[in-house]
Amino acid sequence: MITFSIAQWRAWAPGLVSVDDWQAWSRRPVVLPGSDEAPDVSFLPAMQRRRLSRLARMAFSVGWPLAEGREQLPLVFVSRHGETPRTFEILSDLAAEQPLSPTQFSLSVHNAIIGLWSIMRGETSEMTALAAAGDGLEHGVLEAAALLDEGAPAVLLVVTEDQPPQAYSPWINDVPFPYAVGLLLTPGKDWQLSLNSAADPLSNAHWPHALNLLPVLLGQETSCQHAWKNRVWTWQRNP
Template structure:
């Protein structure tokens, strides 16, 4: 078993129609799958020319991360997305299938570390940044990365996990994105939270909601423990009094 300790100093989240703390409080009490929507978060804090380059996935990441980074210069970033820019990738593949010329810009912005590259450019940020594409427990792997950065002396780490609704053609393979969402956590040293890992002797059933959303429900509620199982790994989040 391994254990890490940390504080969640601040958090922000976005999904279509869920922007304020009150919105998320209401959803966490009665979680439902949101209706399909083309809505995108407000990123008017960015210049118009820069906003034009951002996909909705990037806008979601920026909308939750930018306010959390305010007042924290030299802030390391851990960006987590299991599926990444699936809409952009699908467009590129569709162009290939019909012998259409490919867009170099579309390709450069479809790679998994494009979001942290844009973040670095737009914020003038040169701190360490990591983009992870772990499987069903990517959030926990991101927390391990954040804990390592804190151990190396970072006063805070920004962790962003986000997923875009995949194109319908992927629906037979991608079934873990009930709706587009982004969750940002400002992680600092401390003992407010403890994350531990245990092994299960067999594969456990998949959770109803992505774990970032289950963790958000824990943050908003009175529970002190939140568990997440993936394959034979069982992660336990424990909030200390």
């Protein structure tokens, strides 16, 4: 079991920006209609914004406000599928025997977003990009807790997924819509996360873990459980 506090959090999805938006969605969660909408990142210079994919924009939109005023803030970035739309474009160009863009390739790798984050913020703290399974949220929290235990006063955790191209739909079914969730973790005992094992594989949560956590973040519930394969994660918010 690990303990920590969540000083602040933010979330974004198409049409869901404010706390009130997420309150309404978490009471009646539904799959959002397809959308090309991307979050507002006008706090970045235009030349920098041009390089950002929607996945990167989502990560920056939830992470940047949480990092405001904090120097030397470690970052843990979690995405199961990463820049799938960008890599699909590269593969499509390759199949059509078109010249490949070195810039597109360099921005398609899994740690590209934390590299851009480091450059744009001048951040030199430890940063980690995790390509995790369905319980990537929890593995991100473990990574953040380890950094807190080493003395970091706060750690930024960002979990985000973009809608994969339609060609991948037979294999990728765990992204109901594009979303990003950012958590600013600090030392404390307001929250606890524990792991148990089940003898047999369990049914997965209906929603991605980061979205399933929102009712607890919003104070509608005090705990939740997330199962992935034979791992059972229990989140508890202490009074």
